Amino acid sequence: MRRSLLFIPGNNPGMLMGADMHGADAVIFDLEDAVAPTEKDAARILVRNAMRAMPDLGVEVVVRVNPLATDFFIQDIQTMVPLHPKLIMPTKVASAEDVAHISAAVAAAEQANGMPEGSIGLLPLLETAQGIENAFAIADCDLRVKGLLLGAEDLSSDLQAIRSKQGAEILYARGRIVMAARAAGVEVYDTPFTDVNDAEGMAEDARLARALGFSGKAVISPRHVEAVNAAFTPTEDEIIYAREVMLAIAEAQQQGRGAISLRGKMVDKPIVDRAQRVLATAKQLGLEGSDL
């Protein structure tokens, strides 16, 4: 489960060494936008050494690599794959053809290091109009793809839209990427909220992301982790209702009844599915009341 994915600048030793201290479910060691072009070599070597020094970080590690179209891409892949990150995040992915090229580069690095093919998953970052329009093909074209991440800042620029906190300009993209990922059976993560000092705006944005169907949300500041984790954690009321649903269903089955109602509303398969998801998430998080 990845409720929160915290970006860590790849050339910042202090943040890299403290990556596991902020409560995020995953950390993204960033070799791309957080690193100046003149420091790409330094960041790559520093992240490599940090990952070697902390093999059991206690938090899932994702590495964001530079775009396929740059000279940095292949060096990033060849350096990072042997370190066994859980996922590699390729950037500016625009098509299934991009995924094929990226997957082949990862496969070559796995083979060169004696690793089973498919060891490393991909979490493509979709941040162009083309990428959003091709979201399903990107999600569905390769078994390595484990999820999609929306990148709204670059996307807004590509759309020639005005970026806002409310996010009307990315509503279509959010719906499209969730639809594509769910149709392909992979996870889907929302774009970061970029105003570090707006705690209420952050919490509201995270709640919206969950309501839209995202699995979690990327964050650019450790200060945002708690709010994102809270938004993607089932509430006590949700857990209680989910338990009631499951008990009501069990009772109805024992009595040979088909349709049932609970709290004045009909309980059908989608309600049961949602209740099961809530309880499974709650159980994964060790929350009270998740066991039936």
Add this chain to the structure above:
Amino acid sequence: MKVVKTASAGTLESNDVLVTVEPGEGIKLDIESVVYQQFGQAIRATVMDTLAALDVTDATLHLNDRGALDCTIAARVETAARRAGEGV
């Protein structure tokens, strides 16, 4: 690897180290560190191990350490040496 020019890597921020590598005869180290009393020898050993792994036998290094861990020191030395060198 042969060091052929002067190059630097790292920063003066906390937990980092600024390393400058320049051409020289034999290995000469100049280490300034906020934790030199406690970790000076360990820093020296990390630098020497890193240079040996890169096959650097002639270079002068200046380190201004702000409490960097071993893996950071090794990364900055390697980056500076690669930027200064040819043959790797």
